[in-house]
Amino acid sequence: MNQKNDSVLPSGARWPFVLLASCFLWWAIANNLTDPLVKVFKQIFEMSTFQASLIQMAFYGGYFCMALPGAMVARKYTYKTGVLWGLGAYAVGCVLLFPAMLAEQFFLFCFAYYVLACGLGILETNANPYVLALGSEKTATRRLNFAQSFNPIGAVIGIVLCQVMIMANLPQDADGKLSIAPEQATESLHTVIVPYLSVAAILVVVWVLILVARMPDAAEHDKHLHFFSTAKRLLKNGNYVFSVVAQFCYVGTQISVWTYTNFYIPEQIGATEETALLYHTGALVLFGCMRWVFTGLMTFFRGSTLLIASSLLALFCVFCVVHVGGMPGVIALVGISGFMSLMFPTIFGLGCSDLGEDTKLASSGQIMAIVGGAIITPMQGWLVDYRGVSFSYLLPGLCFVVIGLYAVTSRKREAAFHAGGVRVD
Secondary structure: OOOOOOOOOOHHHHHHHHHHHHHHHHHHHHHHHHOOHHHHHHHHOOOOHHHHOHHHHHHHHHHHHHHHHHHHHHHHOOHHHHHHHHHHHHHHHHHHHHHHHHHOOHHHHHHHHHHHHHHHHHHHHHHHHHHHOOOOHHHHHHHHHHHHOOHHHHHHHHHHHHHHHHHHHOOEOOOOOEOOOHHHHHHHHHHHHHHHHHHHHHHHHHHHHHHHOOOOOOOOOOOOOOHHHHHHHHHOOHHHHHHHHHHHHHHHHHHHHHHOHHHHHHHHHOOOHHHHHHHHHHHHHHHHHHHHHHHHHOOOOOHHHHHHHHHHHHHHHHHHHHHOOHHHHHHHHHHHHHHHOOHHHHHHHHHHOOOHHHHHHHHHHHHHHHHHHHHHHHHHHHHHHHHOHHHHOHHHHHHHHHHHHHHHHHHHHHHHHHHHOOOOO
């Protein structure tokens, strides 16, 4: 069904949109620099897969802890202030990896990643709804998908930085597989942090550009949070609550699928870690290309319809990963990324549509759902340790079922809204 021809991006919002879209790129770099490092920390600190995945728990736990404070910043000040706070904390977290490297303590790395992710939590809590507010509400989901299309570019940059600046410079055995001896730990940790320090330097420049830019206020009507009354309204909104559950499942699935790519591919086709990263890079390129494709398709189909289709196709790919294996399983694993590309911004947009001032707190709930990465990723790590990496992908499969169910329940509400602006909770 065609959507009403509202402007996706008003002319006066183009420069602010460019600056905000750059933030989507920068937080993707952090996410994808970190995902492949579970295997690196596992070797350096001689840990189990579950223990090493605690890096992901610290990282995505930071999102959870700072999403609500990020919403408070937006309500009391502006979205722009929240974006600046988020970028600043992101840069500080990158710098904190340096003393963690000097101390060679795993818990200090966890703390640095936690601070970094706290910044990302504030940043995403403000940037996502800011993009939604830059134009017509009927095109808000399309606009957010457009902004999120820059996220995969950052994802590819992040994984390439990891491959070129980290993995290629770590010790390897005669077969080209990662092999870090205890006496090589210090040098290896130094290799790990270099890209983060480079990112921190660039973030300072981005922070200044946003500081001096003239950004729209995005209708900041009420500076008081009214937390309890707002939360009560949101908890009574079945569409919103289910969207948070779906977002929890999606983020946990995305992080798990990408984190354990470096485990699945070497096991299935005997590839080295560097070769596995090439497949990972291909998955991210597919992720980015398909996000542009889905953004275009939203001109003709409702977001909920596309979400149903992508969930079913991703579930089919999971079946191939678990039960077929080999090169077909690897291809299916890469294919999952293409179908995941639609999910985050579409769930976010569907869940936060037609909420008015409640969107500020609602967006924090969506970002808090990113804690799924802190919970589902270690759960899959435990399955990798005790049942094998192929079996572990059943967990993402269950999450795609939940996402598909949310898509089905949201179709009626979205159809009513586009037909006449009628709200159906």
